[in-house]
Amino acid sequence: MNVFTNVKDLGNLNVAIKEALEIKQNRFAYQHLGKNKTLLMVFFNSSLRTRLSTQKAAMNLGMNTMVLDVNQGAWRLETERGVIMDGDKSEHLLEAVPVMGSYCDIIGVRSFAHFENKADDYGEKILNQFIQYSGRPVFSMEGATTHPLQAFADLITIEEYKTKARPKVVMSWAPHPKVLPQAVPNSFADFMNEADVEFVITHPEGYELDEQFVRGAKIEYNQAKAFEGADFIYAKNWSAFRDPHYGQILSKDRDWTVDTIKMGLTNHAKFMHCLPVRRNMIVTDDVIESPDSIVIQEAANREISCEVVLKRMLETLK
Ligand code: AN0
Numbered sequence: 001m002n003v004f005t006n007v008k009d010l011g012n013l014n015v016a017i018k019e020a021l022e023i024k025q026n027r028f029a030y031q032h033l034g035k036n037k038t039l040l041m042v043f044f045n046s047s048l049r050t051r052l053s054t055q056k057a058a059m060n061l062g063m064n065t066m067v068l069d070v071n072q073g074a075w076r077l078e079t080e081r082g083v084i085m086d087g088d089k090s091e092h093l094l095e096a097v098p099v100m101g102s103y104c105d106i107i108g109v110r111s112f113a114h115f116e117n118k119a120d121d122y123g124e125k126i127l128n129q130f131i132q133y134s135g136r137p138v139f140s141m142e143g144a145t146t147h148p149l150q151a152f153a154d155l156i157t158i159e160e161y162k163t164k165a166r167p168k169v170v171m172s173w174a175p176h177p178k179v180l181p182q183a184v185p186n187s188f189a190d191f192m193n194e195a196d197v198e199f200v201i202t203h204p205e206g207y208e209l210d211e212q213f214v215r216g217a218k219i220e221y222n223q224a225k226a227f228e229g230a231d232f233i234y235a236k237n238w239s240a241f242r243d244p245h246y247g248q249i250l251s252k253d254r255d256w257t258v259d260t261i262k263m264g265l266t267n268h269a270k271f272m273h274c275l276p277v278r279r280n281m282i283v284t285d286d287v288i289e290s291p292d293s294i295v296i297q298e299a300a301n302r303e304i305s306c307e308v309v310l311k312r313m314l315e316t317l318k
């Protein structure tokens, strides 16, 4: 594996899930693979889970890890070609990326959408420069449009907690005070569309996501109706995708907050969220603290999803 940005990069999903569950049984079984190999993690944005789980996965595989927070201590990077660099940016990504590549064997990149130019965001301009110019296998630690390590961990979690062969999985928009990317819901849809689940998306009108990820999945605008009989509720906020409202907040309606009354409409659904979560905006204290909340187990599986990806990349290097 040389690139990991989307579900298709994993190939057969059942094989990937099986590999993940095996690794979870013995996460140190492939220690030899990473000997004298170095992972570089490059963060343009904040992170708790990705930062820790990715380092842990790399250490499980015997790798060395280096972390660069681009906005804290590194030179400010220009990303546009042709710019006269007389401003506050000291270095261009076109030099910085191959230099970073020269010090490591695999690179993970976190670079969120900027919401200035939809074409740049959806063209994954920054992530693609790493893929093109680093000379190394590159995986997304949440790009402008996808967060595949999260969605893969979500799928592993659903596999572990499902009580029927084809569970009903509902992804629900929920309110949030700040503009958030579409990367998490895009990737969740990308994975659920390939998984053996009944997938339903519910959101207020205007929050339709990119069709390349939704791919004809069922959209139910009535949240209560969507929740009926659900086995998993996956809550997430995102900003509008469609023009002319790209990157805007169209609603902060707390009627969409996931609470015990709505969870009561489900088939004793498990509650999921990628975290970080804002309590009593996205979900009430009672729901996230209930025994049906599996957000901590979900976050723990980030170590496993990442270990599968790093293992496959290390196997390709040899
Ligand atoms: C980010 C997002 O919604 O994409 C990261 C989630 C993993 N969340 C925030 O910025 C709060």
Ligand code: CP
Binding pocket: 046, 047, 048, 049, 050, 051, 142, 150, 274, 275, 276
């Ligand atoms: N879920 C997730 O990616 O969390 P962080 O932003 O803390 O890495």
